[in-house]
Amino acid sequence: MHFSMHYGMYNMVDGMNMISCMIKIMHNFTLCLIYLILVSVISLSYFMFKKKTYLKFNNNTSAELVWTIMPLLLLFAMGIPSFTLLYSMESKKHSDLTYKAIGHQWYWSYEGNDIIEHNIESYMNSNVDFGMNRLLEVDNKLLLPYNSTIQMIVTSEDVLHSWALPNLGTKIDAVPGRLNSILVSSVYPGNFYGQCSEICGINHSFMPISVEFGSWKSFFMNLNN
Template sequence: MAYPSQLGFQDAASPIMEELLHFHDHTLMVVFLISTLVLYVISIMMTTKLTSTNYMDAQDVEMIWTILPAIIMIVIALPSLRILYLMDELSDPHLTIKTIGHQWYWSYEFTDYDNLSFDSYMIPTQDLELGQLRLLEVDNRMVVPMESPIRMLISAEDVLHSWAIPSLGLKTDAIPGRLNQTTLIATYPGIFYGQCSEICGANHSFMPIVIEAIPVQNFEIWSMLMLET
């Protein structure tokens, strides 16, 4: 389970988030090496006694500081483009879920089932049970099967919203009159929290998102119980 209060990134719960964490570490190492080199050059220039005011040009140095940044940009851009393609890739999804943002709650429609839809509201602070997280718990969680590719269709009914689950590497805008698509895969069972990431009005911070990933067999039981109610 990924807790939103922990420092830094939440634990990766999807292949996309794992790739994003690797890319973050890769880029951070590049920035660290550049910063170290710049600090080293500055320290050498400030401490050396070898000075000269007769240099008019230095073609070798100019070639280095022109070619080296280009190589660094390629080193950063290639893994970034790879992740972008992975995030857009979606083939043969096992389930399609449509989520619609409202002021200020979410509604979910499981399009592969007849009449399986519900609204998800935040639980008020005074109604929380012991162990539940304030401003993050909802009355109806979005239950999904683990280790299954899921197509998410995201839209809004009134204003701009943003459907974001950090531990799953998801953040997609919900735009009125438009369907945005993203891929959801939970690699292990658990409860994953998110919130609307777009300033959508007075109660923007009171429309959390809760996804509960469970085994496929349990998901089928849950879906049948929801259809019966």
């Protein structure tokens, strides 16, 4: 399976795990609340000024209580699910594999030592054919098993970078001298793309991330090669 972003998209990309699906649901829920507030305020203002009923709200304690309590309820409606989502993203679980992603100017390198030593360097591939993703293809993809939990330890060798994969709901800063970790998983096989999401220099736009999720068999075959 092949999942990619395309030009003209107006919504978030499809989620490939529980966290990314929850992020998309939270995004759509928040947008619905914003549209509801916008339409309600515009409609109420129109009818109040048209019929001059706003004069009745001068020094009106009940009205002041309503427009004080309503925003609080809306904040709770957005805050409770968002904090639940943040807790789910930060909770630590068992991982099947551990890989280290290191940001450089301007490419990524990956190191894995759980089974055998596996080190690759991933540069942007500028020679793309028709149907390939411009500025997103790399010469060496990171191949991982799907339906598994992988702990990514992210750091940088020079300046600030950010390792981000929208389909997986993943975005974590790569800070020099510091190790940040995040759990990555996908319930589907496929190729997923991202880009460095922290301005890191003149070639920041040419630092893509490409991860392919396949079977454990293909993962072991890739290690042996």
